[in-house]
Amino acid sequence: MICEMCGKKSEWIKTVFIEGTELKVCKECSKFGESADGTGSHAKKNAASAPVSRAVVNERLEARERRMRTRDVYKDMDTSEDLIPDYASVIKDARRARNMKQEDLAAKLNEKATIIAKVENGDMLPSDSLVKKLEKELGIKLTEKVSSIASSSSASGGKTLTLGDLIKKG
Ligand SMILES: [Zn+2]
The missing domain is CATH 1.10.260.40 (lambda repressor-like DNA-binding domains)
Structure with missing residues (x-):
């Protein structure tokens, strides 16, 4: 299993709630969350969480979001359908x-x-x-x-073959 929070491989995976999100995490990360079944020492709501661990949680959640987001780059592209x-x-x-x-x-x-x-x-x-x-x-x-990004992507995409390149190829 892969820890959804830090991305490390772990034999020990537990489902916890962190910032309201259900995550399957390793032992190391599980201490940041509330246990899903409501048991355990971290089940207490509003348990005093040290500012340090809070920062770590946010940092790791952001990293997780970035990992997930990179796959959906094109969904965020500003495209619209216009009448021809x-x-x-x-x-x-x-x-x-x-x-x-x-x-x-x-x-x-x-x-x-x-x-x-x-x-x-x-x-x-x-x-x-x-x-x-x-x-x-x-x-x-x-x-x-x-x-809206069509023009910029076509400008940067692939270098144009020069006459020199063509001659070399021939
Ligand atoms: Zn972890």
Whole structure:
């Protein structure tokens, strides 16, 4: 077993509550927490915890959080879905390709035909729910991921091959 707090391998693992989080920890770390089953000398609530051990607890919990966070870097990326600029023609083309009239499409989507007409003319932005329905019904993609770090990552990613590199390879 691996201690969830310090990350060390330990034969002796105990489930304790530390700062309200259930953790499986080694003997060394278990003294920082409250035993899960409510027994033991550390079960007492608000047991006077020395400031020193408190700092250690926080430090180790932070380290644990960092370990867990590194795997989810991309979840925190600031991405959002934006409507593509030519959504109107994409919808129109997809509908025509399926031999559907605006009325047919509207009926399938439970929308008014005038709404479809306005969207196809670019007079109206489809709502999020309409976008989803259109994408599903027509099998098209009307949004694109916009990432705020896209430009910086592409700038730093991979060095560009120079003419010299190409000559060496050839
Ligand atoms: Zn430990």
